[in-house]
């Protein structure tokens with residue numbers, strides 16, 4: 001019996017899917033609660049009481065709310081050290097692992113969102129990510145070293161980047177790069193990713209069927 005009670009409040013095909021992927025990769029028990037974004041259920045008082053932002057991912061671990069995809073990743077991977085998805089504190093790779101986790105949230109996402117919204121970045125000294133080109137090259141150069149961000153071992157940070165880069169490629173938000181495409185293929189071939197996608201697909205079908213019934 002697990003001492004960790006984990007609940008993922010989830011709407012399919014959101015950033016929550018990344019956390020679903022990690023939970024499946026960890027192979028630990030969790031409860032999934034559908035909050036249907038198409039029905040604006042994420043702005044109902046019941047959900048806002050859990051996460052006032054009304055956003056996904058929203059994870060609850062033994063009664064404590066964890067939001068922000070990177071925080072969910074760091075927390076879950078450290079919670080189950082025996083699964084080997086996070087280098088230990090005294091592992092020489094730990095600093096690099098933390099770096100790429102933080103870089104995702106603090107540099108990559110803001111840069112990609114500015115690009116998606118066609119927002120002109122300000123002076124590079126004021127931008128958290130410098131320039132899009134330098135930010136992207138920094139990530140691409142690291143991935144080119146391969147096969148994973150930190151070398152031969154896949155860690156949770158690879159799941160985070162793999163799923164995000166895939167999404168960005170689908171929407172044309174990052175440039176074409178062979179090493180990145182290979183990396184995305186490597187990560188999304190993992191059975192846990194396939195399972196997370198199947199869960200999402202089933203939830204989308206369930207939601208569509210419900211909407212048709214109600215119409």
Ligand SMILES: N[C@@H](CCC(=O)N[C@@H](CS)C(=O)NCC(=O)O)C(=O)O
Nearest residue numbers: 014015054055056057067068069070
């Ligand atoms: N800063 C949050 C962003 C989460 C976020 O924006 N999630 C989107 C889905 S990908 C969301 O929940 N949108 C629903 C809404 O705001 O109504 C994180 O890193 O997890």
